[in-house]
Amino acid sequence: MSRELRLRIISAIVLAAVVLTATWMGGMAFQIVAAIIGLLVYYEWSTMTRLAETHPKGNAFAWAIIVLIAADLVFGDSDMSVPLLCGGALTAVLFTAIGRGSWWLPGGIVYAGLSAISLAAIRGDNQAGLVAMLFIFAVVWATDILAYFVGRAIGGPKLAPRISPGKTWSGAIGGTVSAVIAGLALSMAVFSDLSIWTAFIALILSVSSQTGDLFESFIKRRFGVKDSSHLIPGHGGVMDRVDGLVFACFAAFLLTLAHAASTSHLDASVAAYLFGL
Incomplete structure (x- = not known):
């Protein structure tokens, strides 16, 4: 194992441990x-x-x-x-x-x-917020992982060749399908329920995640940089790691605000909106 790969693995483990521990604690x-x-x-x-x-x-x-x-x-x-x-x-x-x-x-x-x-x-600071955050993690991670492997296995037309030449339509579709499956699996595990609403939200968040990835790629190409920074050994910068996650969170948060404003339920939580509670 090369030194760079070892450093990348160690950094990933440390980051995952910190983020998941903080997520659990809320x-x-x-x-x-x-x-x-x-x-x-x-x-x-x-x-x-x-x-x-x-x-x-x-x-x-x-x-x-x-x-x-x-x-x-x-x-x-x-x-x-x-x-x-x-x-x-x-x-x-x-x-x-x-x-x-x-x-x-x-x-x-x-x-x-x-x-x-x-x-x-x-x-937030309650159990519903923990489930909502884990739901978004599952959707975003499933999108990233399966988009990569499906894209490499099937190939085909490029998704946005001028922005990110490596991404394909097959990968984008495969990532979205896997995200919906992951979201439904988590919903089934927690609520013992499968719903069209959960599948729809998972699809929206998956598309948002991929949009966030493309957006950061656009910025880096626009300014001629390879990584957003070198803050994370072996991984580049924070934006390189959270670009899809934050766009999925943007979508969940803004959709909840729009829903709250339209229904006058101004105290509605993101978790309640995500799972149609």
Whole structure:
């Protein structure tokens, strides 16, 4: 076994242990993990897009917003996180619109801030949040693993050759089908129930996960970088590892907000929405 492969395996085991332990514990433990992910994601985003060099004042403002969101998730009651995200993103849009910033600036605030907020909101501090988070993990991991193996086994037309030449339609479809099966299997194990709603949500989250993967590939190709950073030995950066996960969490969180607003059930949880409870 090569030194690089050994390092990659050790890093993967450590990361999995930390994330799964925090997921199991929930509450502040997971909120800290979510906050750290948000901070590291913005660090990588601003580094890749060179915001620190090209727009130092705007980048400093964005850092302040992301730090405040992270602090609210860990030390506050999380009620200010979404207003901070919306206010910061809107200010960055206005800042950019008058020619003093880059559109990558509000994009980074939304991407990093929503990463932390959606992860923390989904897990929460109860058993339902644990099941919801495990459901998303199962869907995203099944998508990633089967998309890779099915794509290599079948091949065929490329999914987005200009963005990610290695991805195929066969892999995307295989990953989505396996994600639906994984989601239904977890639902059956926990609730002893199979439903069309669960299958539909698993499909949406799988497509969202693959979209997130393609989105990060687009950014890296746009700025000519191989990895989002070198923070994780043998794996590259945090964004390289969570790109699909955070987009799936975005979808779950935003769909829940839309559902809550349309039904006036403003206290609806992500877990309740995911499983149609």
